Amino acid sequence: MGISVRAVGRGFGWAAAVLMTVGAVSSAYAQPAKEPVRSIQHWDLPSRGEKLAIGGYDPVAYFPEGGGVAKKGVAEHAITHGGVTYRFVSKANADLFRANPARYEPAHGGWCSWAMINGEKTEPDPKAFIVRDGRLFLFYKGFGGDTRASWLKGDHGSQTTRADGAWKRVSGEDARTPAMLAARLDAKREEMNRTLPPAMKETFEKGIRDVAGSGVLAKAMTVGMKAPDFTLPDGEGRMVRLGEMLEKGPVVLTWYRGGWCPYCNIQLRAYQEVLPELKAAGATLVALSPEKPDATAKTAEASGLGFTVLSDAGNGVGKSYGVVYELPAELVDAFRGRLDLPAMHGTDAWELPLAATYVIDRDGMIAYAFVDADYRKRAEPWSVIDAVRGLGK
Numbered sequence: 324m325g326i327s328v329r330a331v332g333r334g335f336g337w338a339a340a341v342l343m344t345v346g347a348v349s350s351a352y353a354q355p356a357k358e359p360v361r362s363i364q365h366w367d368l369p370s371r372g373e374k375l376a377i378g379g380y381d382p383v384a385y386f387p388e389g390g391g392v393a394k395k396g397v398a399e400h401a402i403t404h405g406g407v408t409y410r411f412v413s414k415a416n417a418d419l420f421r422a423n424p425a426r427y428e429p430a431h432g433g434w435c436s437w438a439m440i441n442g443e444k445t446e447p448d449p450k451a452f453i454v455r456d457g458r459l460f461l462f463y464k465g466f467g468g469d470t471r472a473s474w475l476k477g478d479h480g481s482q483t484t485r486a487d488g489a490w491k492r493v494s495g496e497d498a499r500t501p502a503m504l505a506a507r508l509d510a511k512r513e514e515m516n517r518t519l520p521p522a523m524k525e526t527f528e529k530g531i532r533d534v535a536g537s538g539v540l541a542k543a544m545t546v547g548m549k550a551p552d553f554t555l556p557d558g559e560g561r562m563v564r565l566g567e568m569l570e571k572g573p574v575v576l577t578w579y580r581g582g583w584c585p586y587c588n589i590q591l592r593a594y595q596e597v598l599p600e601l602k603a604a605g606a607t608l609v610a611l612s613p614e615k616p617d618a619t620a621k622t623a624e625a626s627g628l629g630f631t632v633l634s635d636a637g638n639g640v641g642k643s644y645g646v647v648y649e650l651p652a653e654l655v656d657a658f659r660g661r662l663d664l665p666a667m668h669g670t671d672a673w674e675l676p677l678a679a680t681y682v683i684d685r686d687g688m689i690a691y692a693f694v695d696a697d698y699r700k701r702a703e704p705w706s707v708i709d710a711v712r713g714l715g716k
Contacts, residue, residue, distance in 0.1 A: 362494040363407055366494075368433070374408055382429060383416035384411075387712040396412050396416075402417055430460050432490065436462060437486075442489040442493055446463065448463060451471045453471065457705025460483075544646075546689050549688060550688070552564070558624075559616075563633055569687060572685060573605060575681070577610050578612070578641060579591060593704055594704055595630070612633075612634060612635065613641065613647075613667075638672075646677040647677075649672070649674055678693075684714050
């Protein structure tokens with residue numbers, strides 16, 4: 324993760340390049356998103372009459388906020404979106420869908436996701452489903468077998484990737500994911516790979532490997548541990564205590580290296596997009612950075628963040644959670660003279676936090692943990708939301 328360093332480099336005017344890249348990310352996100360391709364002729368819909376999806380089952384009812392149970396909707400509460408009609412069991416569910424259709428529309432046009440791995444359109448059983456990573460997956464269940472059971476025996480991530488790719492080939496549509504953080508991070512990674520000199524790329528790839536092999540991952544706190552309490556200042560100097568936030572509900576803690584890191588800015592903006600869902604689930608979102616308060620304030624303002632951003636100057640809290648590491652010597656050399664991390668952090672140390680995100684329950688216990696040595700990987704927002712919604716169940 325320290326490899327975040329990758330955003331700064333030698334022989335490339337790295338520090339300036341990083342800042343320019345961050346600016347480019349900001350302007351890109353300010354532009355309106357292109358309307359996604361919809362090829363409903365490939366969806367699982369009646370060939371005649373009303374284009375009713377999922378056989379009339381309520382798509383919101385599958386999700387935790389809708390009850391998590393397959394239920395048939397009624398014509399009284401129906402919405403037609405992009406040529407597809409959905410029915411809902413209540414006005415409340417219809418309103419949730421209207422506010423965020425991409426959140427609730429089924430994956431792969433409503434066909435069986437297991438069959439879609441092979442590019443096959445197979446009618447699913449509406450009662451056979453999985454909600455994971457903020458998406459609804461439907462499966463066939465009948466005389467031919469139970470494909471949901473088959474899916475659960477395999478690797479969800481790789482199967483999803485294969486099914487998404489096959490659906491793209493079949494319909495021309497991209498996968499509909501609510502946040503698509505991984506895709507955004509991958510796009511930035513590809514951009515950086517095209518830009519950086521080969522020797523510099525290898526320096527930072529080695530840096531990631533060195534961080535992973537340093538033992539820091541084994542020291543990081545994980546699920547089932549008691550989260551250390553702390554008090555830190557926000558960008559305006561107000562002191563914020565974890566314990567007080569937990570009195571109101573669960574807390575999501577996520578670390579970022581600094582406003583200079585384009586991957587961090589992509590993550591923060593993705594979390595901002597799902598902030599309403601996190602709040603609705605009762606959670607408080609907090610981002611921590613080793614940068615000083617004035618820098619964290621600038622990051623919050625530049626990205627339009629509506630959640631708390633705290634300064635962990637000196638990495639004291641990060642160290643108590645075990646997510647801080649010393650930069651390998653090659654990375655220090657790459658940074659030196661281009662990005663003065665010790666000065667930014669108010670210390671003499673060349674240290675950075677891992678890309679870490681925790682969900683902390685009201686009792687202070689860690690219920691979800693994402694920690695990775697590769698700074699280009701971050702916790703998917705909907706995985707975090709699902710973890711929050713699963714508390715107490």
